[in-house]
Amino acid sequence: MNRYKTVGKIGEGTFSEVLKTLSLKDGNYYACKKMKQLFKSTEQVNNLREIQALRRLSPHPNILILHEVVFERKSGCLALICELMDMNIYELIRGRRQPLAEDKVRNYMYQLCKSLEHIHKNGIFHRDVKPENILIKQDLLKLGDFGSCRSVFSKQPYTEYISTRWYRAPECLLTDGYYSYKMDIWSAGCVLFEISSLHPLFPGTNELDQISKIHDVLGTPHSAVLRKFKQSRAMNFEFPSKKGTGLMKQLPSVSPECLSLLSAMVEYDPDQRISASEALQHAYFSESRALERQSLHHKLLLIEKANTANSMNYLLRIAGQSRRQQALKSLPEPIIRHHGPTFPVELPKLNVSGVSKTVSYPMLKFQSVFPTPANNGKLPIVPHFKYFDAKFEKEPHEKARLKPYQLPSIERK
Known part of the structure; x- marks a missing residue:
């Protein structure tokens, strides 16, 4: 009951008292029917005839609405939060x-x-x-x-x-x-x-x-x-x-x-x-029945108008989307423009001073490791190489070394 503030007392009966309460959650006023009997369990509360009846009968315009059932297990207090009339x-x-x-x-x-x-x-x-x-x-x-x-x-x-x-x-x-x-x-x-x-x-x-x-x-x-x-x-x-x-x-x-x-x-x-x-x-309610039919007819007309308006809006949206799609189809294909030249251009030659001739380097020859007719199906022995600062060395039993070369410096203009 800490979510409701008691404003005043409406009435009291043999088994309960009715209070006017303010909900701290939504700010609305409710009628709180506080039972004088104490309850021991949630099952006992749910078996209460009044709660079962209100749940079964709702919603109906002429039956009181039960908004919430508040049961405090420690104290055993039970309160029914209903709409306030x-x-x-x-x-x-x-x-x-x-x-x-x-x-x-x-x-x-x-x-x-x-x-x-x-x-x-x-x-x-x-x-x-x-x-x-x-x-x-x-x-x-x-x-x-x-x-x-x-x-x-x-x-x-x-x-x-x-x-x-x-x-x-x-x-x-x-x-x-x-x-x-x-x-x-x-x-x-x-x-x-x-x-x-x-x-x-x-x-x-x-x-x-x-x-x-x-x-x-x-x-x-x-x-x-x-x-x-x-x-x-x-x-x-x-x-x-x-x-x-x-x-x-x-x-x-x-x-x-x-x-x-x-x-x-x-x-x-x-x-x-x-x-x-x-x-x-009964004939006493003939006027009431006529007013009810008139009110129901008016509500049905409003619902029908709302549904018609929603249907028309939907059809208009569909028609608008179709027109936009047709308009997009009728547009010419966009021209793809390339930023580069449309004719071949020859790149300029790079003149490097100080280079008189092309320097060639000897290529190492490696024997194939797969059997060939020349080696009668036997795998040859592949020598091991080590790499030290751009120089290749053979194992100690090999004496041949690569002759080092140095590229000439390039002067920038």
């Missing part, structure tokens, strides 16, 4: 008197459903979707805090009380951990209601009160639905028949499309509840 949904609506514009609510919910579709398609469900874990930066929304996530294909039963109570689906409350990824859709429906009305949909004080709050709005479910939950519960439960007030009374000012989507997301029976991919095709 402006605020979460709870901070956005806290203290507001006027609800958000429906266009903004629709934009945020479309991105939330996009994130849920992505994680469910990749075999993960979040299990703790709530306003505090939904981060925004201007008009961009990202889902974060995957500390409670599980695999869609993992074996049931799961932990019973995992999500925050107000956003907990009925199957999480009425069974011994027999629930599925559809619980995320229920939680997202509760978020939709909260950012539209600025108050929670089912604010129960305990598990029993939570069920009572759900029945007050949606009514007591059909007995066939309750039997599904009783099959996976050790204890029996009976609820008095109650007709709920309905969602329209809770949200009188929203569009019918918004009420229709909300009703499909908070369907009591998880088997009848809408999925994230189906929610994205």
Whole structure:
């Protein structure tokens, strides 16, 4: 952590605290999620569900980006360095008197459903979707805090009380951990209601009160639905028949499309509840889909223009090189010029004074060392010579010596 400087504290939860940090390497600000649990090995860190989920789900425009995992082996401290967002949904609506514009609510919910579709398609469900874990930066929304996530294909039963109570689906409350990824859709429906009305949909004080709050709005479910939950519960439960007030009374000012989507997301029976991919095709998001297609079309046009420009530049370069090669071929051959004279010149004679005649020196005759017919195939004996100051001497048994000569001096004119 010596590469990051703590600037301030963003928030704190049961298992971690979130700090705003400054990177000393690149000068950018990041969110540092510092775990309260101590870890013993790198293998234990890599097996952490949150790290595995963020690595599997990245990159996606609506999933929080994990930049770095910092693990100090000596102290056992672990920190996740993530991108820094402006605020979460709870901070956005806290203290507001006027609800958000429906266009903004629709934009945020479309991105939330996009994130849920992505994680469910990749075999993960979040299990703790709530306003505090939904981060925004201007008009961009990202889902974060995957500390409670599980695999869609993992074996049931799961932990019973995992999500925050107000956003907990009925199957999480009425069974011994027999629930599925559809619980995320229920939680997202509760978020939709909260950012539209600025108050929670089912604010129960305990598990029993939570069920009572759900029945007050949606009514007591059909007995066939309750039997599904009783099959996976050790204890029996009976609820008095109650007709709920309905969602329209809770949200009188929203569009019918918004009420229709909300009703499909908070369907009591998880088997009848809408999925994230189906929610994205709902009529409530028709405008969002049109804007997304328009934006995608615009991006494709920009990419096509860039590719066309690059192709044209490449063709122009090729054409330019071809023209230069043709121009070089059309040039006449260069004339090779010689610096010397083009006619023969006779060198001047050198006149040396003092030399009257050419002096000749006797040449030594050496016998051949190879067999010839004259020596009958026998190798002759070759006398040895020694060289002393330009004089040749024979061995002592030879008396003949070379007569020394001296060249005349040359006078320079």
